[in-house]
Amino acid sequence: xTSSLGARLARQGRAIGTFSRRRLLGAAGxxxxxxxxxxxxxxxxxxxxxxxxxxxxxxxRGEHQAGIVTPAQDRLHFVALDLTTTxxxxxxxxxxxxxxxxxxxxxxxxxxxxxxVNRNPETPPTDTGEALGLPAASxxxxxxxxAGFFDKLxxxxxxxxxxxxxxxxxxxQIDPASSRGDLCIQACSDDPQVAVHAVRNLVRMGFGxxxxxxSQLGFGRxxxxxxxxxxxxxxxxxxxxxxxxxxxxxxxxxxQLWVQAGDGPAxxxxxxxxxxxxxxxxxxxxxxxxxxEQETVFGRTKGEGAPIGRTAEFDVADFSAxxxxxxxxxxxxxxxxxxxxxxxxxxxxxxxxxxxVDGSDGQGHLNAGLFFIAYMRDPQKQFVxxxxxxxxxxxxxxxxxxxxxxVFAIPAGLGEGRYWGQSLLEA
Amino acid sequence: xTSSLGARLARQGRAIGTFSRRRLLGAAGxxxxxxxxxxxxxxxxxxxxxxxxxxxxxxxRGEHQAGIVTPAQDRLHFVALDLTTTxxxxxxxxxxxxxxxxxxxxxxxxxxxxxxVNRNPETPPTDTGEALGLPAASxxxxxxxxAGFFDKLxxxxxxxxxxxxxxxxxxxQIDPASSRGDLCIQACSDDPQVAVHAVRNLVRMGFGxxxxxxSQLGFGRxxxxxxxxxxxxxxxxxxxxxxxxxxxxxxxxxxQLWVQAGDGPAxxxxxxxxxxxxxxxxxxxxxxxxxxEQETVFGRTKGEGAPIGRTAEFDVADFSAxxxxxxxxxxxxxxxxxxxxxxxxxxxxxxxxxxxVDGSDGQGHLNAGLFFIAYMRDPQKQFVxxxxxxxxxxxxxxxxxxxxxxVFAIPAGLGEGRYWGQSLLEA
Numbered sequence: 001x002t003s004s005l006g007a008r009l010a011r012q013g014r015a016i017g018t019f020s021r022r023r024l025l026g027a028a029g030x031x032x033x034x035x036x037x038x039x040x041x042x043x044x045x046x047x048x049x050x051x052x053x054x055x056x057x058x059x060x061r062g063e064h065q066a067g068i069v070t071p072a073q074d075r076l077h078f079v080a081l082d083l084t085t086t087x088x089x090x091x092x093x094x095x096x097x098x099x100x101x102x103x104x105x106x107x108x109x110x111x112x113x114x115x116x117v118n119r120n121p122e123t124p125p126t127d128t129g130e131a132l133g134l135p136a137a138s139x140x141x142x143x144x145x146x147a148g149f150f151d152k153l154x155x156x157x158x159x160x161x162x163x164x165x166x167x168x169x170x171x172x173q174i175d176p177a178s179s180r181g182d183l184c185i186q187a188c189s190d191d192p193q194v195a196v197h198a199v200r201n202l203v204r205m206g207f208g209x210x211x212x213x214x215s216q217l218g219f220g221r222x223x224x225x226x227x228x229x230x231x232x233x234x235x236x237x238x239x240x241x242x243x244x245x246x247x248x249x250x251x252x253x254x255x256q257l258w259v260q261a262g263d264g265p266a267x268x269x270x271x272x273x274x275x276x277x278x279x280x281x282x283x284x285x286x287x288x289x290x291x292x293e294q295e296t297v298f299g300r301t302k303g304e305g306a307p308i309g310r311t312a313e314f315d316v317a318d319f320s321a322x323x324x325x326x327x328x329x330x331x332x333x334x335x336x337x338x339x340x341x342x343x344x345x346x347x348x349x350x351x352x353x354x355x356x357v358d359g360s361d362g363q364g365h366l367n368a369g370l371f372f373i374a375y376m377r378d379p380q381k382q383f384v385x386x387x388x389x390x391x392x393x394x395x396x397x398x399x400x401x402x403x404x405x406x407v408f409a410i411p412a413g414l415g416e417g418r419y420w421g422q423s424l425l426e427a
Numbered sequence: 428x429t430s431s432l433g434a435r436l437a438r439q440g441r442a443i444g445t446f447s448r449r450r451l452l453g454a455a456g457x458x459x460x461x462x463x464x465x466x467x468x469x470x471x472x473x474x475x476x477x478x479x480x481x482x483x484x485x486x487x488r489g490e491h492q493a494g495i496v497t498p499a500q501d502r503l504h505f506v507a508l509d510l511t512t513t514x515x516x517x518x519x520x521x522x523x524x525x526x527x528x529x530x531x532x533x534x535x536x537x538x539x540x541x542x543x544v545n546r547n548p549e550t551p552p553t554d555t556g557e558a559l560g561l562p563a564a565s566x567x568x569x570x571x572x573x574a575g576f577f578d579k580l581x582x583x584x585x586x587x588x589x590x591x592x593x594x595x596x597x598x599x600q601i602d603p604a605s606s607r608g609d610l611c612i613q614a615c616s617d618d619p620q621v622a623v624h625a626v627r628n629l630v631r632m633g634f635g636x637x638x639x640x641x642s643q644l645g646f647g648r649x650x651x652x653x654x655x656x657x658x659x660x661x662x663x664x665x666x667x668x669x670x671x672x673x674x675x676x677x678x679x680x681x682x683q684l685w686v687q688a689g690d691g692p693a694x695x696x697x698x699x700x701x702x703x704x705x706x707x708x709x710x711x712x713x714x715x716x717x718x719x720e721q722e723t724v725f726g727r728t729k730g731e732g733a734p735i736g737r738t739a740e741f742d743v744a745d746f747s748a749x750x751x752x753x754x755x756x757x758x759x760x761x762x763x764x765x766x767x768x769x770x771x772x773x774x775x776x777x778x779x780x781x782x783x784v785d786g787s788d789g790q791g792h793l794n795a796g797l798f799f800i801a802y803m804r805d806p807q808k809q810f811v812x813x814x815x816x817x818x819x820x821x822x823x824x825x826x827x828x829x830x831x832x833x834v835f836a837i838p839a840g841l842g843e844g845r846y847w848g849q850s851l852l853e854a
Contacts, residue, residue, distance in 0.1 A: 075646070077784065079793075116664055117730035121718040128714055129664020129729055130782075133657075177789060192619075192646035193660075196784050200662075200793060204714050211791030217646070217784055219502070219619035230560075233620075235627075237543055237556020287555055287631050291548040302556055303544035355557075357504065357623050357644055358785065362604060364638030366506075366627060 054190050056138045060103045062413040064258065067140030067188050068272060068350065068375050069247035071226040075192040076218035076354040077199045078276065078371070080181025080406060081210040083152050091153060092425055094209045098202055099419040102143075108136030111201035128204065130197050137191035141198055143420040144274050144408030148182035158427050160264035162273060162378045163409050169391035171401065178214040178278065178404040186274070186373070192217070214404070216278065218354020218371045225352060231305060231313065235281050235355050235368055236399070238298050239305035242313055243340070245350040256348045256377055259412075263377065267423040270412030272375045275349075275383045278356075278404035281369040286399045297395045299334030307336060319343075333393045339386060347382045349374040369400070379407050481617050483565045487530045489840040491685065494567030494615050495699060495777065495802050496674035498653040502619040503645035503781040504626045505703065505798070507608025507833060508637040510579050518580060519852055521636045525570075525629055526846040535563030538628040555631065558624035566616040568625055570847040571701050571835030575609035585854050587691035589700060589805045590836050596818035598828065605641040605705065605831040613701070613800070615779075619644070641831070643705065645781020645798045652779060658732060658740065662708050662782050662795055663826070665725050666732035669740055670767070672777040683775045686804055686839075694850040697839030699802045702776075702810045705783075705831035708796040713826045724822045726761030734763060746770075760820045771813055776803040796827070806834050 058066045083091065101111045110116060116129030150159040168174075185202055187195040196217075203212055222234045223241045227248050231239040245252055254260065259271045286294070295301055299308055299317065307317035309329040319337055321329040330337050341348050352375060357368040376382040391397060411423055485493045510518065528538045537543060543556030577586040595601075612629055614622040623644075630639055649661045650668045654675050658666040672679055681687065686698045713721070722728055726735055726744065734744035736756040746764055748756040757764055768775050779802060784795040803809040818824060838850055 079787075117718065117728070119718070121722075123717055124715055125664075125718050125721075125729070127664075128662075128710070130660045130662050132660060132664065132730070178786075193782065196646065196662075196782070196795075200710065200795070203793060204711070207711070212787045212793060213791075215784070215787045215793060217644075217786070219623065219644070219646070233557045233559060235555075235557050235623075237552075237554075237559065283555070283627065284631065284634070288551055290550055291544065291546070291552050294552075295548075301544070302552070303559070355620065355623070357642070359605075359644070360506075360639045360642045364640075366630060366639060366642060368623075368627070 054137045055135045056190075057107055057136045058138050058140050060106045060141075061415065061418075064270060064272070064413040065142050065410060066106070066413075067142035067186055068257070068352070068410070069225050069253065070138075070140050070188070071229050071247070072221040072223055072352055073138045073140070073188040073190050074219075074221050075189055075195050076221075076371070076373075077187045077192070077195040077215065078218070078373070079185050079187075079199050079203065079215040080146070080213045081183045081185070081203070081206060082213045083149065083182045083209065084211050085209050086152050086154075088153050088425065090209055092419075094206055095421050095425070096419045097205055098143075099414070101201060101205060102141040102198070102420070105131075105198045105201070106136060106139045106141055108139075111198075111205070128197065128201055130200075131194055134191060134194055134197075137189045137194040139187065139189040139194050139198060141202075142186040142188075142274075142410065144184045144186075144410045145421060145424065146181050146183065146406065146408050148180070152182060153425075155424065155427075158265050158267060158424055160268055160409055162264060162380050163407060164380060166275070166379065166384065166387075166405055166407055169387050169402065171391055171397055172405070173401050173403055174405050175403055178216075180406050181213045181408070183210060184274065184276075184406070184408045192219070216356065216371050218356050220355040222353045222355055222370055223351040225350060234370055235283055236286055236294070236298075237302055238294070238300060239313060240298065240335070241351045241353075242300075242305060243336075243348075245348050252348060253350075256382070257350050257375055259377055265427065267427040268409060268411065272377065272410045273379045274406075274408045274410050275372075275374050275376070275379050276404070276406045276408075277372040277402050279370045279372050280367070280401045280403050282399050282401070283368055284365055289399075296331050297335060297399075299330045299336035308334075331395070333395045335390070335394055335396050338389045338394050344386055344389065347386055349376040349382050349386065375410065383407075481564045482562045483617075484534055484563045485565050485567050487533045487568075488842065488845075491697060491699070491840040492569050492837060493533070493840075494569035494613055495684070495779070495837070496652050496680065497565075497567050497615070498656050498674070499648040499650055499779055500565050500567070500615040500617050501646075501648050502616055502622050503648075503798070503800075504614045504619070504622040504642065505645070505800070506612050506614075506626050506630065506642040507573070507640045507703075508610045508612070508630070508633060509640045510576065510609045510636065511638050512636050513579050513581075515580050515852065517636055519846075521633055522848050522852070523846045524632050526841070528628060528632060529568040529570075529625070529847070532558075532625045532628070533563060533566045533568055535566075538625075538632070555624065555628055557627075558621050561618060561621055561624075564616045564618035564621040566614065566621050566625060568629075569613040569615075569701075569837065571611045571613075571837045572848060572851065573608050573610065573833065573835050575607070579609060580852075582851065582854075585692045585694060585851055587695055587836055589691060589807050590834060591807060593702070593806065593811065593814075593832055593834055596814050596829065598818055598824055599832070600828050600830055601832050602830055605643075607833050608640045608835070610637060611701065611703075611833070611835045619646070643783065643798050645783050647782040649780045649782055649797060650778040652777060661797055662710055663713055663721070663725075664729055665721070665727060666740060667725065667727075667762070668778045668780075669727075669732060670763075670775075672775050679775060680777075683804055683809070684777050684802055690805065692854065694854040695836060695838065699804065699837045700806045701835045701837050702799075702801050702803070702806050703831070703833045703835075704799040704829050706797045706799050707794070707828045707830050709826050709828070710795055711792055716826075723758050724762060724826075726757045726763035735761075758822070760822045762817070762821055762823045765816045765821050766813060771816065774809045774813055776801040776809050776813065802837065810834075
């Protein structure tokens with residue numbers, strides 16, 4: 001793999017701020033230039049600098065996969081796939097092909113050499129073409145495996161205990177057709193067309209080995225994963241996840257985010273877990289409640305996002321303060337109290353969710369909500385107790401409904417020449 | 428209405444490039460500042476200048492509605508609603524409320540005075556809050572009425588003949604649940620959260636008078652409506668609509684886009700018609716065809732987008748040229764030949780469609796395609812013959828399927844103090 005050219009191209013792209021499929025084609029001729037896009041230098045999970053929006057390239061390889069502590073991009077296309085084969089060699093061949101394509105696309109190149117227009121015109125193009133001319137737009141592609149991956153490929157001895165199915169929580173209305181999956185790919189970008197293009201080309205390559213189980217688009221990030229980012233608003237109009245794990249919290253990341261040696265099977269060291277939950281928000285009901293009720297439910301002010309009783313968003317919540325009426329200033333069942341590390345014995349997660357609107361529900365309402373994505377070191381010890389506390393007590397549950405659920409093991413990042421899942425498949 | 432303050436705020440916003448709900452709140456206190464957001468100066472349909480992306484404000488009032496020849500923004504939320512009442516006075520009250528809210532939101536303000544946080548906290552906020560802090564992002568809100576609007580309100584004498592249902596075309600697989608509608612609102616913006624916020628707040632205000640019939644998100648524009656814009660790519664990877672009507676073609680706009688005096692009932696003079704068709708693209712089948720086949724189907728090259736036999740995108744297609752084999756260089760059934768004004772007796776339309784991905788289809792495929800939106804002077808004389816020619820002969824039909832259909836009458840733009848639909852309701 002001609003990694004030096006790839007790295008040079010990627011660095012050039014970042015430096016001159018104009019790295020795009022079109023410029024690349026124009027600059028050097030597609031065949032020569034694209035064949036060289038291979039490896040980019042640097043650590044995949046370091047927060048990006050500040051190149052022109054849309055032009056940034058997030059390094060694909062590194063200690064951890066990109067797309068986790070990478071500053072959350074604004075658009076998401078998430079896809080869960082099922083294996084349609086039990087042939088391990090066939091799956092390995094696909095994962096190698098996927099890895100090469102993912103590395104190319106995150107660098108702003110086409111999915112495969114040849115691309116949309118420069119191969120034998122009597123054959124189908126190797127890239128579908130809808131991202132021609134678009135820059136990398138901070139694209140990250142994050143890969144994970146579900147329980148079915150181990151079962152179908154005879155890898156059950158390598159299946160981490162923490163990958164067990166999540167229990168049913170109070171109020172769950174889970175649709176099996178949009179839950180679980182043998183594999184997942186999270187595509188995040190500042191340009192939705194770039195994210196969709198990446199997923200579509202990977203799905204295409206999987207034909208005969210994988211098929212789409214479910215997929216979800218998200219149009220607006222709901223979390224900050226870096227202290228450099230402002231906290232965005234969910235569709236209830238609130239800043240949520242102010243106290244999210246951040247890329248800068250090294251100690252907390254080790255403790256709460258990254259799988260450590262000894263946690264489970266060795267192939268997963270340095271990895272993480274992804275929990276995905278599609279949360280339908282009953283926005284029409286919410287919109288009919290008073291501001292006081294809304295702020296009581298979250299435990300924050302709606303405007304500034306400050307904990308009730310404090311003035312600024314990042315002020316520390318005082319859970320022991322009482323109001324003039326002698327009752328807790330922050331309600332006993334307020335979302336920020338129940339979800340806080342202090343209430344959960346120190347448990348934290350890294351949220352990376354997105355707002356969605358999936359048309360309407362056939363009953364006169366918009367089908368809207370939050371596609372919750374969170375990364376953590378152990379879902380059984382972190383997500384399960386947190387969600388149990390929320391499902392049983394959080395007043396917010398009156399206004400939301402969890403309609404899908406999935407958990408995936410996320411392998412560590414890739415070193416030079418390695419492919420997605422290699423540590424597991426060669427364990 | 429304190430139009431001068433509104434205009435000043437809007438102009439200021441454009442001039443300083445930082446007009447946002449948050450700045451507005453900070454600058455002058457929400458109550459005072461927002462109450463004044465009323466009218467912005469200028470013509471609603473003139474192509475915008477070049478303020479910082481996301482900060483631009485498109486004037487709401489003018490000779491024609493904004494969102495038609497306005498340079499196509501990148502994101503769409505389109506909603507069709509049905510009336511749940513036959514009470515004309517109630518509908519007028521809603522349209523007045525909608526107009527005030529639409530004007531505010533397109534100027535970057537909240538949906539109503541008071542907004543998300545500054546009204547009596549014991550009552551529900553007048554704005555849902557998820558766009559707090561976000562700029563106007565070139566938001567346009569374009570309003571239309573369907574046939575049911577006339578029928579339910581006893582206005583059949585004012586119903587234009589051109590608003591008749593579209594015929595069934597060859598291959599149509601129309602889902603009635605996501606077709607038609609008594610009203611429509613097209614929200615376009617450079618920020619999807621801004622578009623979604625606008626639709627959601629208008630839908631909310633409609634409760635008791637309207638209900639959502641269907642809605643559609645689009646993530647990437649597929650058309651240029653100004654010569655200043657590059658032609659984007661659809662999900663087949665092609666530039667389509669190169670010869671779209673453009674804002675700069677004054678004579679063609681009069682001839683093909685705007686309803687002229689004498690065309691139909693006088694209330695509609697200066698208006699237009701909107702045809703919406705959800706076109707599912709069978710991307711997996713398309714992706715298996717050769718580049719030659721793909722280019723033959725469109726009649727353009729995939730890379731540059733030039734007509735076959737020419738070299739640049741905007742070169743005029745030579746439909747009479749023959750290749751070395753003596754056959755037409757541009758196939759007899761090529762999309763650009765069949766859809767060209769030359770083949771259709773001079774007919775043109777203004778396309779303003781968006782790419783979409785609505786998750787997966789339950790059969791292992793992405794549910795993706797083009798949400799076709801087009802504006803024209805008379806759908807019966809323009810869209811019907813064009814679509815008939817395409818449906819019967821276009822090779823592209825092998826790869827696509829029309830799954831929804833709607834046509835709306837779009838009233839002309841609003842003068843000072845006027846409300847959406849006033850010319851019809853007071854006709």
